[in-house]
Amino acid sequence: MNTRDFRLDGLKAADESPGHAYNHPREKDFQLISHHDVGDRSFIIAFDNTATWDYPNKANIVSFDVNRDRSQGTFSMHRDRHATFAFAQNWLVNRGCPPDKLAPVVDVPRPADELSVRVEDRIRRSGENLEVADHQVIDGGDTEGWSIAVDRQASELPVRVFLETLQPEQFTYTVREGAFANHAAADDWLEHRSTPLPEPPEYRRDTDALRTSAALARSTTAPTVTAAGVLVAAPAAAAVARPDRGRSL
Structure with a gap:
């Protein structure tokens, strides 16, 4: 199983407000689909392996925008759920990721x-x-x-x-x-x-x-x-x- 290392070891959440910053995510819950790194910022799209066991018809694609501030020892993470991969891409493109940098890194349907x-x-x-x-x-x-x-x-x-x-x-x-x-x-x-x-x-x-x-x-x-x-x-x-x-x- 492909998982994504969010590279948060030694960092703490900069903002604990709901919907904006999150504690260390469980990497094993996600299967990496696509990512693009710019220094200490990562744009990530992953499949949520736990969605199958959650409420019916839960959207199972999650996009992450991760910012790390090594000098302060903090990180911030924004994320959203999507029903299709193209909308996950759109969400990250709107947050600054180049649209051509989010191709999948795993074997996927055509x-x-x-x-x-x-x-x-x-x-x-x-x-x-x-x-x-x-x-x-x-x-x-x-x-x-x-x-x-x-x-x-x-x-x-x-x-x-x-x-x-x-x-x-x-x-x-x-x-x-x-x-x-x-x-x-x-x-x-x-x-x-x-x-x-x-x-x-x-x-x-x-x-x-x-x-x-x-x-x-x-x-x-x-x-x-x-x-x-x-x-x-x-x-x-x-x-x-x-x-x-x-x-x-």
Whole structure:
């Protein structure tokens, strides 16, 4: 089992206030997924091995922002839980970690398609534009993690559901984004799933733009590089995922 040494030996918490600083964590409770060190500061993403035995559907990915002050003999630690790895990355990126420094260091499932790669990259690089309102991990016949977030930049249907589903046999996963008018509509879809996940309006606009560019390219005799060709040739940053432990992240 991979564990992460938080490098806190000989240090004490600088601030004992709840939700901000923590006593020495139990490293054995966590399986390292990703980390990036900058001097005495560490950005860490880990799988919480104890989540399986906690309350049902508890989010099992934890991101840590650890600061050590060796001169004072103290440390501070901030952390948060997430249902999917991309949102754990986003949380650390918003705290100053470069977005390309959080690739997994363990063997993890792969994104099943290009759309999953692009949706994860959108989450990772969204800054504070996606405000998570709720999340959950579901085990059983379907192994998945979902997050409901408000997209502060969306002009239409601002409440978004990001649904990650694991396919254990293929060692892959998919990530999809759905758009809703409000939180109640998102909750209703998650509860009943009687329709496909509704596509965000901007997806349709992007598809229309690609089709128009392709049509223009076919209508000219001069060799040109179309906007559609540029988009197709420019893949998103490499996706990151989760360890396959029978729970989705």
